[in-house]
Amino acid sequence: MKSLAELEEIRKRTLDQINLRTNNQDIRVVVGMATCGIAAGARPVMNAFVEELNKRNLSNVAVTMTGCIGMCKLEPIVEVIDKDGSKVTYVKMTAEKAARVVVEHIVNGRVCTEYTIAEADK
Amino acid sequence: MQLYRAHVLVCGGTGCTSSNSNKIITELEAQIAENGIQNEVKVVRTGCFGLCAEGPIIVVYPEGSMYTMVKVEDVKEIVEEHLVKGRIVKRLLPGASNKDQNVSADSNDFFAKQHRIALRNCGVINPENIDEYIAFDGYKALGKVLTEMTPQEVVDVIKKSGLRGRGGGGFPTGLKWEFAMKQEADQKYVCCNADEGDPGAFMDRSVLEGDPHSVIEAMAIAGYAIGANQGYVYVRAEYPIAVKRLGIAIQQAKDYGILGKNIFGTDFSFDLEIRLGAGAFVCGEETALMTSIEGHRGEPRPRPPFPAVKGLWQKPTILNNVETYANIPQIILKGPEWFASIGTEKSKGTKVFAVGGKINNTGLVEIPMGTTLREVIYDIGGGIPNGKKFKAAQTGGPSGGCIPASHIDTPIDYDSLIQLGSMMGSGGLIIMDEDTCMVDIAKFFLEFTVDESCGKCPPCRIGTKRMYEILERITEGKGEEGDIEKLEILAKNIKASALCGLGQTAPNPILSTLRYFRDEYIEHVRDKKCTAGVCKSLMHFEIEAEKCKSCGICAKQCPVKAISGEKKVPYVIDQNKCIKCGVCMEKCPFKAISKKA
Numbered sequence: 001m002k003s004l005a006e007l008e009e010i011r012k013r014t015l016d017q018i019n020l021r022t023n024n025q026d027i028r029v030v031v032g033m034a035t036c037g038i039a040a041g042a043r044p045v046m047n048a049f050v051e052e053l054n055k056r057n058l059s060n061v062a063v064t065m066t067g068c069i070g071m072c073k074l075e076p077i078v079e080v081i082d083k084d085g086s087k088v089t090y091v092k093m094t095a096e097k098a099a100r101v102v103v104e105h106i107v108n109g110r111v112c113t114e115y116t117i118a119e120a121d122k
Numbered sequence: 123m124q125l126y127r128a129h130v131l132v133c134g135g136t137g138c139t140s141s142n143s144n145k146i147i148t149e150l151e152a153q154i155a156e157n158g159i160q161n162e163v164k165v166v167r168t169g170c171f172g173l174c175a176e177g178p179i180i181v182v183y184p185e186g187s188m189y190t191m192v193k194v195e196d197v198k199e200i201v202e203e204h205l206v207k208g209r210i211v212k213r214l215l216p217g218a219s220n221k222d223q224n225v226s227a228d229s230n231d232f233f234a235k236q237h238r239i240a241l242r243n244c245g246v247i248n249p250e251n252i253d254e255y256i257a258f259d260g261y262k263a264l265g266k267v268l269t270e271m272t273p274q275e276v277v278d279v280i281k282k283s284g285l286r287g288r289g290g291g292g293f294p295t296g297l298k299w300e301f302a303m304k305q306e307a308d309q310k311y312v313c314c315n316a317d318e319g320d321p322g323a324f325m326d327r328s329v330l331e332g333d334p335h336s337v338i339e340a341m342a343i344a345g346y347a348i349g350a351n352q353g354y355v356y357v358r359a360e361y362p363i364a365v366k367r368l369g370i371a372i373q374q375a376k377d378y379g380i381l382g383k384n385i386f387g388t389d390f391s392f393d394l395e396i397r398l399g400a401g402a403f404v405c406g407e408e409t410a411l412m413t414s415i416e417g418h419r420g421e422p423r424p425r426p427p428f429p430a431v432k433g434l435w436q437k438p439t440i441l442n443n444v445e446t447y448a449n450i451p452q453i454i455l456k457g458p459e460w461f462a463s464i465g466t467e468k469s470k471g472t473k474v475f476a477v478g479g480k481i482n483n484t485g486l487v488e489i490p491m492g493t494t495l496r497e498v499i500y501d502i503g504g505g506i507p508n509g510k511k512f513k514a515a516q517t518g519g520p521s522g523g524c525i526p527a528s529h530i531d532t533p534i535d536y537d538s539l540i541q542l543g544s545m546m547g548s549g550g551l552i553i554m555d556e557d558t559c560m561v562d563i564a565k566f567f568l569e570f571t572v573d574e575s576c577g578k579c580p581p582c583r584i585g586t587k588r589m590y591e592i593l594e595r596i597t598e599g600k601g602e603e604g605d606i607e608k609l610e611i612l613a614k615n616i617k618a619s620a621l622c623g624l625g626q627t628a629p630n631p632i633l634s635t636l637r638y639f640r641d642e643y644i645e646h647v648r649d650k651k652c653t654a655g656v657c658k659s660l661m662h663f664e665i666e667a668e669k670c671k672s673c674g675i676c677a678k679q680c681p682v683k684a685i686s687g688e689k690k691v692p693y694v695i696d697q698n699k700c701i702k703c704g705v706c707m708e709k710c711p712f713k714a715i716s717k718k719a
Contacts (some may be wrong), residue, residue, distance in 0.1 A: 002379065002387045004265045006258060012256035020129050020183045021246055028184070033208045046127070050162055054125040063127040063183035065208020 009073060016059035023061040027106055032077040034054055034068035040075035041094070046097035049078075052102040074120055087118040126164040128205060131181045133245065135170030135326070135331050137485075138177040138361055143193065146178055149194050153201040163205050169332015171245035173232055175484035176216055181245070189214040204378075230667050232483050235502050237464065238474050240288075240325075240448035241488045244332030249367050252374040263454035264339050267346055268388045275305055276347040280450070283458035284470030289406075289443030290518065291314055291623075292469070298440055301430035302348040305438035310350035312341050313434065313441040315411060316357035316364070317606040318517025321570060323550035326444035328486050330357065330364035333448065333483045335369035338394060342381065342449035343454065348440055352393055359398040368396060403520075403574035407622045408441045410576065421578045422622035443548065445474055454598045465491030468695040469535030472669040479516075479552040480506050492533040497523060497682040499553060510555035514638070518547025520574075521627030523634025524560070543634040545627075559656035560639040561646050565593040567631040568696055571624065582625030584615040589632060597690040598659040601647035610636065655717040658702045663717055665706075667692040669714035676706035676715060 019025070025106050031037070031046040069077050074091035080101065081087045088111050091102060097115050104110045113119060132138075132147050137674030150165050159211045169180045176190035180200070187210050189200065196214060203209045214233070238244075244261040255261070267276055278344040281296025300483060302310060314337060318326040323662075330337065341353045357365055372394050375381040383391040397415050404410045405420040412434045414420035434440025449471060453461045462470045469491040475498065478484050482504035487496060495515055499505065506512055514524040518521040523544035525532065532538050536546050554563065568590045588610050592605050613629030620626045636643060645651050665676070665685075670692035684700040695706070695715075707715040 002384075004269060004386055007265055007386075010253055011259070011262070012257045014253040017125065018247070018254055018257055020126070021131070025184060031208070038207075039685055047162070049621070050125065050127045057125075059125060065186055065206075067207070067209055113233070 016057060019059040020062060022105045023058065026060040026083045028079075028081040029060075029061060029063045029106075030066050030079040030081065031063065032067070032069050032075060032079075033065040036068055036072035037075045037077065040072075040092075042076035044095045045076045045078060045093045047097050048098035049102065052099050053106075056102065056107065058102070058106065071117075074117065077117075090115045091117050124161075126154070126162055127184075128163045129183045129219045130163060130165045130205070131168045131183070131245065132165065132173050133169070133177060133179045134249075134363070135168035135174070135177075135244075135328055137170065137174035138179060139363060141178050146180070146192055146197055148195040150201065151577060153198055154205065156227065156394060157201055157206050157332045158427055159201075160206060163348045166248070168247060168326040170241075170486055172236075172241065172488075173216070174486065175482065176446065179245075185210065188216060190216045193707050205334075211654040222608065228419040230456045232487075232502055236499060237472050237489050238488045239452050239461075239464075240329060240445050241332070241416040241486065242452070242475055242609055243336065244328060244486075247333065250370050251336055251644070252335060252371065252378060255333070255400065259455060260335055260451075261339055262303070262541045263413065263451035264380070265345075265386055266340050267343050267454060272302055273347045273349065274511050276343065276454070279454060280347075281458075282393045283453045283461040284465075284468075285446065285449055285453060285461065286469065287443060288445035288449075288473065288537060288549070290521065290545065292546060295446055298442070299347050299429060301428070301438045302350075305431060306365055306522075307438050309435075309437045310348055310435045311437055311439040312344045312348065312350045312353040313412065313415070313439055314341055314353070314355040314357075314362075314444060314447060315406060315408070315441055316355055316444045317399045317406040317411060318358065318361075318444075318520075318549050319401070319546060319574075320405045320550045321492050322478045322552050322566075323519060323548050325486060325549050327361050327364050329448050329474075331445050332369050334364075334368045334391065334536050336374050336451055337368075337444055337447045339370055340442075340450035341394060342385070342392045343450055344440060344442070344680075346390050347400035348438070350440075351391050352395075353414045354397050354415055354434070355396055355398045356399055356405070356415055358401050359532075360401050365396065365398065372396070402576070403570070404622070404624050405687070407624055410622065410714075411441065412439065421576050422624070424621060441482060441549070465472050466533060466535045468537050470609040473534070473546065473549060475549045475551040477503055477551045477553065479605075480510065480552040480555040480558070482507055484629075485617065489534075491535040494531050496530045496534055498551070499530070500532070503553070506553065506555050510557065513554050513556050513558055514560065516544075516552040516554065516567075516631075517550065518545040518627075518630070520570045521545060521623065521630055522547045522550075523630045524554075524563070524638065528638075543630070543637050545630070547604060551569040557654050557656070559597075559652050559654040560635040560642050561593065561597055561655045564631045564635045565590065568593060568628070575624065575628075579619075579621035581619040582628060585612055585620075586625070586628050588612060589616075589629065591650075593632070596643065596646045597652070597657040599646075599650045599657070601650075603647070606636065606640070606643050607646055651719045653719055655719060658717065661702070663695055663700060663704070663707060663715055664715050664718050665693050665695060671712055673711065673716075674711050679705050679709045681705065 076093045077092045180189040285295045285685045286292040405414045410422040412418045429439045474488045514526045576580045684696045
C-alpha cells in the first residue's frame, strides 16, 4: 500500500458492506413476511428492495422482515421507517413498486402516496 | 459489490469452537442454500463475543439479535424462522426469560455495563478479512502516525494517555517507549507478549483471535516511535486458532504493503514475525521471553540492564502485552485526552477480565478502571450460581492474591489491588463462593508455580517446593504448630531474593489468603477441620440413619465397596475404605448422605 488514499478507498468500500453491523442505518425497510405476506408475494418484493439498494450502493438502509401486521388482504405490506421514527406503510406491493419506492422515497425523500395504506382505504 | 440484507455472525473463538461452532457454520450455510437465500444472507465467523458461558453464540444483524447456546439442531429453526420469516427465535435468546428488551446484544446486562476498547472489534468483524478491519478505521492510526507525527509526538501521546501495561505490572507504556526511543543503536526491536499463561486468563488469546490486525497495527506504530524495523509476536503454541489468524493477518498486511518496505510511501519499513512458545509459564517474564526468542532455553536473567537498553540480541527492545497494543490505535485516533477521561486517577482506560469460577456469566468482559468488584460479579457476571454466598475473588493468577467479600466495593484499578495485597495481573478473575477452601486455593496456585519454576535460582526452585510441602501437610490434617509462621518467613524471603517476577510473586497467593483467611489456616492446623469441606483428609461422608431408606443405591455405586447394609437397616460407610469420592452423596435419592467436617 503506497498511499493513505488507497486505505481510505478500501475503508469506504468495505464499510458499505458491513454497515449493517453498526447502528448507522438511517432507514429501515420492514417487509411483512408471515404466511399471508409470503403467499401474496412478499419475497420478490424484498428481493427487489435488496437488489435495488445494491444497485445504488445505499448501505445506510436495512431491509428486515417482520410477521403479520394484521391486514392480510393488503399484503405484501412494507413499512419504511425513517431515522426519526416516522413510518410510511405501503400496501399491495410488487417488485416494480419496490423499485420505485427506493428511487422516490428512499433516495429523493418523496413518499409514493399512491401505494400507501391511506390510498388503499379509499 | 454485494450487499446483504442480513449478516449472521458466528463466534469462532476458542470457547465456541470447542462447543461446535464450526459445525453450526456448515449447517447454517447448508440451510441458507436450501432456502435459496444465499444471495441475501451472509455468514461471518468472528472472534469472541465474551459471553463464553452461553456459547456457541450467534448474532443476526440488522436486528442485532443474539442467540446463545445454539445447537446444530437449532440452526434450521433460526434460518426458517428468523432469516426467512423474520421472526426472532425467542427461546434461544440469552436468559431464556425472553424479555423483549433482551433481543439485542447491546441491551443485555452483560454488555450494557462494558466499555469495549481493546475488544471493540471482537465479535463484530471477520478477523480473517483485513478489509473489515480497515472499514472500522483500521490502519488509519498507523497512517496518521507515519504521515503527520514525529516519533517523539507518538511517545508523548501515549505518555499523556496514561496507558499502563496490561500484562500485569502496570508500567507506564509511554515511558517504556521513551526509554527505548532514546537509545542509540543500529538495530532495535518491538516484541509482543502473547504468552498468556495464568490459569483462567484468556483475554490475549481472544484479542488475537478476534482482532489480530489491531496488534499488528500497534506494533508498527511502536516500531516507528522507537525506531525499530523488526517485530516479534511471542505466542504460545497452545493457542492454535490465535496463531493461525495472526499468521493470516500478517500475510494480508504484507500483501497490502502495510507491513514491509516504505509503508504508505514513507521511509518507514517494518516487518513482523511470529515466534511460538512451548507453554512454559516463565516465558511470560520479559527477559525469559526474549531469551526464548533468541533460541535459548527460556530462563530469566537479572535486570538491569532493562530490555529498553539491552533486550533481544542485546539491542534496545520494547515488550508490551497484547491487550496494551490493542488500545494503541484507538488512543492515536481519538486522542490521549479521550483515553485519559476513562478510568481512575492513576489507572486510565479499561481492562479486560476473563471471569471464571463460581459465576453465572463466565466469559470475557471489558470494564472501565474503577468499576467495583460488586458490579462485575452481580451486574455483569449475573451473580453466583445456586444462590451461594460470595467469598473471595482471585486476581492476577499465581502471582496475585484474593479480594475478600468485605472489600467487594473496592474500585478495581492497579493501585487499589496492590493495596489489598493482590494485583491486576493479566486479568484473570476467578470468583469463589462459600464452598471454596482458601488453603486449598493457595495450594493449587503454588502447585502451579512449583511446576513452572524454571529452576535457575534456588529461592524459587527450592523455596516454593518447601512451601508447597507445608501446605500439603496442612490440608492433609498433619499441620503442626508453627507451620503458619514458617510459611510467612519463607514467603518473605522468597519475595526478597528470587531472580524474576515468577519467583518474587509466587508467595502472593499464600500471603494474601493468610492476610484475610488466617482463621481458616488455624482451623486446618489446630482443629484439623476444613469448614468448606474441600480438603479430603479433613472431612468424611456420613449416612443419616433416619433418612436412609435402605435402598442400597449408594452401595452399588460405591467404587471401593465401602458401604454396606441390608434391608430395613440403615446403611453405613466404612471410613477406612472410603476414598471420599462423593458418588454416594450424589446418587442418594433421599439426600441422606452428607459431608461432615
